[in-house]
Amino acid sequence: MRIAIFASGSGSNFQAIAQSVQSGQLDVTIACVIYDKKDAYVKERAKQCGIPAYYVGLASFESKQAYEEAILKRLTDEQVDLIVLAGYMKLIGETLLQAYPSRIINIHPSLLPNFPGKSGIKDAFEAGVNQTGVTVHIVDAGMDTGPILKQRAVKIEHTDTLESLEEKIHQVEHVLYTEVIKEIMEGKYHAIRID
């Protein structure tokens, strides 16, 4: 299975998946990284791993459709089977959804449907709940709304700060994403099939 990882920022989830591949724990090929912010640190991480990283910036295109068509061309050239969003800060449009039906997944730092959106960790922390977590789901046209594949809870202790909670969430993300990609390959999820 050949995967493409989409990211907009640091890329710690990319790094965790790349390490799982490198250690032999995950038998997939990371065909490429697609990033949409010129200075995204994920670019450096990909370079260090010897994985091609392509910058595609929305502003250089006349429409979201043209932008996604440019991405799709890369994915087709790289024979990508599954798109893995890892901190990619855009909604996926019709062009990619139609080209990869139920073959785009996302990781979100909360127990969806609670705390969707850009600041899932902070929102849970400020709401004063005693647990939050991580969700991996199939992507649809909404924001953090597609069918859930797997979740893992993270306790919020009285002693936690926002920073310590972020740290705990990221640690769980870095394990959970590899688990789910492996299970997709093993055919565990009926909703998502890679031929």
Ligand code: GRF
């Ligand atoms: C992660 O918390 C992920 O759940 C969210 O964006 C963040 C990306 O972090 N969607 P990184 O770029 O992988 O370090």
